[in-house]
Amino acid sequence: MAQEHPGGGMADRLAAYRRALESVPMVTIRAAWSWPVRAPRAAGGPLVRSALGRELRRLTHGDDAGPEPLPAGCSCPYCAMFERRSVPGGARRDSSGWVSGLDSAPATWRMRCSRRDWDRGSFAIDLYGPSAERWALVVAAIEGMARRGLGGDRVRPRSLKIACDAMNGVPASLGRRIEDCEERLAGADSVRLVCATPLRLLRKGDLVITPSPGLIATSAARRAAALAALAGARPVPGPPTDVLNDAREIPFGVAGGWRRVAVTRYSARQGRRHPLEGCVGQLAIECAPADVLALLAAGSVSGVGKGLTFGFGTYRLVADDEPCAGPGTDGNRRSSGGTGPPNATS
Numbered sequence: 625m626a627q628e629h630p631g632g633g634m635a636d637r638l639a640a641y642r643r644a645l646e647s648v649p650m651v652t653i654r655a656a657w658s659w660p661v662r663a664p665r666a667a668g669g670p671l672v673r674s675a676l677g678r679e680l681r682r683l684t685h686g687d688d689a690g691p692e693p694l695p696a697g698c699s700c701p702y703c704a705m706f707e708r709r710s711v712p713g714g715a716r717r718d719s720s721g722w723v724s725g726l727d728s729a730p731a732t733w734r735m736r737c738s739r740r741d742w743d744r745g746s747f748a749i750d751l752y753g754p755s756a757e758r759w760a761l762v763v764a765a766i767e768g769m770a771r772r773g774l775g776g777d778r779v780r781p782r783s784l785k786i787a788c789d790a791m792n793g794v795p796a797s798l799g800r801r802i803e804d805c806e807e808r809l810a811g812a813d814s815v816r817l818v819c820a821t822p823l824r825l826l827r828k829g830d831l832v833i834t835p836s837p838g839l840i841a842t843s844a845a846r847r848a849a850a851l852a853a854l855a856g857a858r859p860v861p862g863p864p865t866d867v868l869n870d871a872r873e874i875p876f877g878v879a880g881g882w883r884r885v886a887v888t889r890y891s892a893r894q895g896r897r898h899p900l901e902g903c904v905g906q907l908a909i910e911c912a913p914a915d916v917l918a919l920l921a922a923g924s925v926s927g928v929g930k931g932l933t934f935g936f937g938t939y940r941l942v943a944d945d946e947p948c949a950g951p952g953t954d955g956n957r958r959s960s961g962g963t964g965p966p967n968a969t970s
C-alpha cells in the first residue's frame with residue numbers, strides 16, 4: 625500500500641519514473657590504447673581520472689591555469705565534472721522526497737576501468753545529462769592526455785583508438801540503456817551481480833561489506849532520480865515504495881570471491897595518497913521481481929555508490945540459468961537485507 629501517492633497507482637508512478645529517466649541523455653566513450661612499455665601502475669581508474677582532469681582543465685581554463693582556485697560557480701565542463709559543488713539553483717526538492725536534501729549534484733560521469741580493462745589497455749567513460757552534451761570536449765581531452773602522457777613519468781601510449789556512440793548520431797538516454805539491460809535479463813529467475821570494480825556503499829560513513837539488493841536498488845533509484853532532476857525533469861518521481869520493499873525482501877548470497885579491496889588515489893589538492901575502499905566479487909540474487917530488476921539495471925547503467933569517477937561502482941547483471949530455488953535453499957526462505965548472508969571479507 626502506498627498511501628503517500630493517492631493520486632496515482634503503482635503502474636503510473638513507475639511509468640513516470642521511467643519517463644523521467646528517458647529524458648537523461650547518455651553518451652559512452654570507449655578508448656583502447658597500447659603502451660610502448662608496461663602501463664604505468666595498476667590503479668588505472670584514478671590515474672586516468674587525474675590525467676583527464678588535468679587536460680580538461682587545460683582545455684577550458686587555459687595552459688596557465690595554475691593551482692589557484694577557479695572562479696566559483698563556473699559551469700565549464702572541467703568544473704562541472706571535477707569541481708562538483710552544488711546543484712545549480714540550490715538543492716532540488718520535491719514532494720516525492722527522492723532528491724530532497726540533495727545539496728551536491730550527482731556525478732554526471734563515471735569511469736569504467738577494471739583491473740582487467742587496464743591490463744588490456746582499455747577504459748570507458750559514461751557521460752550523463754549535461755556532461756553528455758559535452759562529449760566532444762571529453763574526447764579531445766582523452767586525445768590530449770594521451771599526447772601528453774600519464775602518471776608521474778608521463779608515459780605516452782603508442783596508439784589510441786576512441787569510439788563514441790554519439791559520433792554515429794545515435795541518440796541514447798539513461799532510460800533506454802536501462803531498458804536494454806532489462807531486456808537482456810527478461811525471464812531470468814535469478815541473476816548474478818558482478819562487481820568487476822569496487823562497490824563503495826557507505827552507511828554512516830562506514831563501508832557496507834555485504835550490500836543487499838535492497839540497498840543497491842535504493843541507492844540506484846536515488847541516483848537515477850537525481851540525474852533526472854539535473855536534466856530538468858519535474859517532478860522527479862521515485863519508484864514505487866512497494867518495489868523498494870520487495871527489493872529489501874529478496875534472498876541473496878555472496879558468491880565466490882566477494883572481498884574488500886583498497887585502491888590508492890592521489891589527491892593533488894592535499895598532496896598525498898588515500899586508500900579508497902570498496903568490495904568486489906559477485907552477489908547471487910534470487911527470484912527478483914521485474915520491477916526490482918529494473919532498479920538494479922538502473923544501477924548497472926548509471927553506477928552506484930561513491931567513487932564513480934575514480935572507476936568505482938560499476939557492476940554487470942548476468943542472468944543465471946540455475947532454477948530459482950537452488951541447492952541449499954528451500955525456495956521460500958527470505959533473508960532480510962539487514963542480516964543477510966555471512967560476511968566474506970577475507
Ligand SMILES: [Zn+2]
Pocket residue numbers: 684685694698699700701702703704
Ligand atoms: Zn571552469
